[in-house]
Amino acid sequence: MRIGQLAQLVGVETQTIRFYEQQGLLPPPSRQDNGYRVYTEKHGEGLAFIRRCRILGLSLAEIHKLQSYQDDPHQPCTAVNALLDDHISHVRSQITALQALENQLVSLRASCNDDREIEACGVLTGISEGNTHPAVGETSTI
Amino acid sequence: MRIGQLAQLVGVETQTIRFYEQQGLLPPPSRQDNGYRVYTEKHGEGLAFIRRCRILGLSLAEIHKLQSYQDDPHQPCTAVNALLDDHISHVRSQITALQALENQLVSLRASCNDDREIEACGVLTGISEGNTHPAVGETSTI
DNA sequence: TTAAATCTATAAAGCTACTATAAGGTCAAT
DNA sequence: ATTGACCTTATAGTAGCTTTATAGATTTAA
Numbered sequence: 504m505r506i507g508q509l510a511q512l513v514g515v516e517t518q519t520i521r522f523y524e525q526q527g528l529l530p531p532p533s534r535q536d537n538g539y540r541v542y543t544e545k546h547g548e549g550l551a552f553i554r555r556c557r558i559l560g561l562s563l564a565e566i567h568k569l570q571s572y573q574d575d576p577h578q579p580c581t582a583v584n585a586l587l588d589d590h591i592s593h594v595r596s597q598i599t600a601l602q603a604l605e606n607q608l609v610s611l612r613a614s615c616n617d618d619r620e621i622e623a624c625g626v627l628t629g630i631s632e633g634n635t636h637p638a639v640g641e642t643s644t645i
Numbered sequence: 646m647r648i649g650q651l652a653q654l655v656g657v658e659t660q661t662i663r664f665y666e667q668q669g670l671l672p673p674p675s676r677q678d679n680g681y682r683v684y685t686e687k688h689g690e691g692l693a694f695i696r697r698c699r700i701l702g703l704s705l706a707e708i709h710k711l712q713s714y715q716d717d718p719h720q721p722c723t724a725v726n727a728l729l730d731d732h733i734s735h736v737r738s739q740i741t742a743l744q745a746l747e748n749q750l751v752s753l754r755a756s757c758n759d760d761r762e763i764e765a766c767g768v769l770t771g772i773s774e775g776n777t778h779p780a781v782g783e784t785s786t787i
Numbered sequence: 788t789t790a791a792a793t794c795t796a797t798a799a800a801g802c803t804a805c806t807a808t809a810a811g812g813t814c815a816a817t
Numbered sequence: 818a819t820t821g822a823c824c825t826t827a828t829a830g831t832a833g834c835t836t837t838a839t840a841g842a843t844t845t846a847a
Binding site for chain 1: 690693694697698701702711714715717718719720721722723725726729730732733736737739740743744746747749750751753754757758759760761762763764765766768769772773775
């Protein structure tokens with residue numbers, strides 16, 4: 504199978520496949536006489552694995568680690584689970600940070616309406632004066 | 646005030662200040678005879694504004710827009726509020742996506758414990774078999 | 788006075804994970 | 818012979834900085 508077919512099969516761009524090869528995530532395939540890459544089933548599985556990891560938010564470096572673990576099939580999978588646990592807590596802290604940010608933004612937005620001049624805009628003055636953190640012990644005027 | 650003092654005042658690196666100037670977010674300051682940049686309080690306020698926007702997750706392009714709005718103090722602030730509303734919904738969809746991701750990851754993690762060999766690792770087989778997402782139409786034999 | 792330390796300057800590369808473009812070679816069909 | 822689809826490599830662009838390289842200016846210590 505050539506690169507275009509593999510790309511269509513897995514749903515990526517051909518450049519992405521070459522990029523993964525260059526990054527050492529996909530083994531270099533053999534070549535036809537004209538230099539075209541020739542892929543096997545194994546490559547397809549490897550590429551699909553990478554894509555699913557990416558969908559799960561794993562970095563290429565993390566994927567690389569997972570691949571290296573797979574090279575020793577009889578080792579315990581402690582490290583794999585640890586990697587996933589780390590990733591889960593990473594995702595959770597992102598969520599927490601974004602929720603805090605959402606609160607800040609909503610509170611900032613509540614300090615203005617559309618009937619003002621720029622000069623008096625609650626959002627802009629809020630940012631300028633550093634009122635980007637919700638005041639403690641102060642009741643919101645929403 | 647020179648660049649180092651401004652940097653310390655606002656809590657950024659000197660390179661970041663030069664970078665913002667290069668990106669058109671900070672007006673070019675005047676120079677001493679030796680070429681050193683000389684900053685005023687206005688620059689300090691402008692830089693602090695940029696940093697607070699960045700903390701709120703606004704992109705440099707969005708900050709640029711906010712700055713251009715500030716150039717017309719008597720226009721209505723509708724666009725500012727709209728920009729913030731857009732940003733809020735952007736943040737909210739990020740949160741939603743991350744929460745869905747967290748669920749996937751936790752369910753994947755639950756399919757394994759640390760007492761297995763890599764070969765039988767629930768996490769790795771879960772990813773390999775595509776138990777993570779409805780996505781790519783792969784089969785057991787490609 | 789001179790050497791070291793600190794500050795400043797510019798320019799360019801590095802980071803992530805691709806995406807896009809350029810310039811060209813290969814192949815089947817027309 | 819030429820179109821068009823496919824392939825090749827190399828290079829640049831994306832965001833928002835950070836790091837590095839190299840060099841000149843200024844200040845401080847010996």
